[in-house]
Amino acid sequence: MSDHSAPPNPLDGLALETLAVRAGHHRTEQGEHSEPIFTTSSYVFDSAEQAAARFSGEEAGNVYSRYTNPTVRIFEERIAALEGGDDAVATASGMSAILSTCMALLASGDKIVCSKSVFGTTTVLFTKYMKKFGVDVEFVTLTDISAWENAVCSKTKLLFAETPSNPLCDIADIQALKKVAQSCDALLVIDNCFCTPALQTPIALGADLIIHSATKYLDGQGRCMGGAVVGSFALMDEVRGFLRSCGPTMSPFNAWVCLKGLETLAIRMQAHSQNAMALATWLDAQESVETVFYGGLTDHPNHALAAKQQSAFGGVLSFKVKGGKAEAWQVINHTQFLSITANLGDTKTTICHPATTTHGRLSDEDKKQAGITDNLVRVSVGLENIHDIQHDLQRGLSLI
Numbered sequence: 001m002s003d004h005s006a007p008p009n010p011l012d013g014l015a016l017e018t019l020a021v022r023a024g025h026h027r028t029e030q031g032e033h034s035e036p037i038f039t040t041s042s043y044v045f046d047s048a049e050q051a052a053a054r055f056s057g058e059e060a061g062n063v064y065s066r067y068t069n070p071t072v073r074i075f076e077e078r079i080a081a082l083e084g085g086d087d088a089v090a091t092a093s094g095m096s097a098i099l100s101t102c103m104a105l106l107a108s109g110d111k112i113v114c115s116k117s118v119f120g121t122t123t124v125l126f127t128k129y130m131k132k133f134g135v136d137v138e139f140v141t142l143t144d145i146s147a148w149e150n151a152v153c154s155k156t157k158l159l160f161a162e163t164p165s166n167p168l169c170d171i172a173d174i175q176a177l178k179k180v181a182q183s184c185d186a187l188l189v190i191d192n193c194f195c196t197p198a199l200q201t202p203i204a205l206g207a208d209l210i211i212h213s214a215t216k217y218l219d220g221q222g223r224c225m226g227g228a229v230v231g232s233f234a235l236m237d238e239v240r241g242f243l244r245s246c247g248p249t250m251s252p253f254n255a256w257v258c259l260k261g262l263e264t265l266a267i268r269m270q271a272h273s274q275n276a277m278a279l280a281t282w283l284d285a286q287e288s289v290e291t292v293f294y295g296g297l298t299d300h301p302n303h304a305l306a307a308k309q310q311s312a313f314g315g316v317l318s319f320k321v322k323g324g325k326a327e328a329w330q331v332i333n334h335t336q337f338l339s340i341t342a343n344l345g346d347t348k349t350t351i352c353h354p355a356t357t358t359h360g361r362l363s364d365e366d367k368k369q370a371g372i373t374d375n376l377v378r379v380s381v382g383l384e385n386i387h388d389i390q391h392d393l394q395r396g397l398s399l400i
C-alpha cells in the first residue's frame with residue numbers, strides 16, 4: 001500500500017523565535033547558509049513542453065518574478081509560519097497588501113465594515129478608490145461591538161481592523177469581531193502591523209486574513225518598503241492571482257532585507273515594548289502631558305483586553321500635550337535626535353504629528369471621529385537608551 005502522507009515538516013512544533021530565524025529557507029544545491037537573493041525577472045525552462053506546463057500550472061515552479069521568486073517565497077513561508085497561517089503573499093508595500101486583498105476578494109456591490117481607527121491611507125483607499133468601483137464602506141468605532149453588529153448586512157464581505165490602532169492604541173476584541181464576521185459570512189481582516197506575530201497572532205483568535213506593512217517592524221530598521229497578506233491556501237490563491245495580473249510585487253532584495261529583520265523580530269519586539277512602557281509611564285507623570293495612550297498603562301480603557309490578547313504592549317504610543325497644535329509642534333521641534341518622520345517600527349525612535357501627517361488627508365469631521373486632535377503626538381519608541389529618549393522629549397515639554 002502506498003503512503004500518501006506528506007513528509008514530516010522539520011519545523012513543526014518549533015517556537016516563534018526559531019521559525020523567525022529558520023522557516024522558509026530550503027537550502028539550494030550550493031549549500032548556502034544565509035538566504036540567497038535571486039535577482040532574476042524570469043526563469044528558463046528545459047523545453048517548450050516544460051514552459052507550457054509551467055504556464056498552465058500543470059507543473060509547479062517559477063515562471064516570472066511578478067508572482068513567484070525564490071527569495072520572496074522564503075519571506076512568504078516565514079511570515080505564514082510566524083502568523084500560523086497556511087500561506088502568505090508578499091507585496092510591494094502594506095498598502096498594496098490591503099489593495100490586493102480588496103481587489104482579489106471583493107466585487108461591486110460588496111461592503112467593507114472598517115474601524116474608524118485605521119491608518120489614514122487605508123481610509124483613503126476605501127473611501128476614494130474602493131467606493132469608485134462600487135464597494136461600499138462603513139466606519140465604526142473599533143471597540144464598540146454593537147456598532148459592528150449594526151453595520152454588517154448580507155453584502156458585507158470584509159471586516160477590517162487594526163489592533164492596537166494607529167495612533168491611539170485602542171484594542172479590538174478579535175474573538176468578538178470574529179463572531180460578528182461569522183454572522184454575515186464575512187472575512188475578518190486584522191492589520192497586525194503594530195504587534196507583529198511576536199506579540200499577537202490574530203489567526204489563533206479567529207481572524208481569516210492578516211495584513212502587514214513589512215515596512216514597519218518586520219524589516220524593523222526603516223530600510224525598505226514591503227507588505228504581506230497571510231491566510232488560507234484558498235484565499236492566498238486569489239490574492240496571488242491578483243498579483244500575477246496586476247503586479248504590486250515585493251522585490252527579492254526587499255524580501256531579503258525583511259528576512260534579515262525577521263531574524264531579530266522576537267527580541268526587538270520585547271525591547272521596543274520595554275522602552276515604550278517606560279516612556280509611557282514617564283510621560284504620564286509629566287505636568288505638560290494631558291493624556292497618554294498606551295495599552296500597557298493600567299488606566300488605558302482596553303488594558304485588560306490588551307493583556308489577554310498580546311504578550312506585550314508594543315512600541316507605539318501617543319500622547320496629548322496641554323494646548324494645541326503649537327504646543328505639539330514645539331515638543332516635536334525641540335527634539336535633537338528623535339527622527340521627525342511618519343514611519344514607525346524602527347530601531348530609531350520616530351515622532352510625528354498625526355493630524356498634519358499620517359491623518360492629514362482626513363476631513364476635520366473624520367479626524368474628530370478617529371480621535372486625531374491637534375495636540376496629539378505619536379512616538380514609535382526605538383531601541384535607544386530610554387533616558388536619552390526622555391531627555392529629548394523633555395526639552396519641548398518643559399516649555400509648555
Ligand SMILES: Cc1ncc(COP(=O)(O)O)c(C=O)c1O
Nearest residue numbers: 093094095119166193213215226
Ligand atoms: C497600521 C498600518 N497599516 C498599513 C500601513 C501601510 O503600509 P506601507 O506604508 O508599507 O504601505 C501603515 C503605514 O504606516 C500602517 O501604519
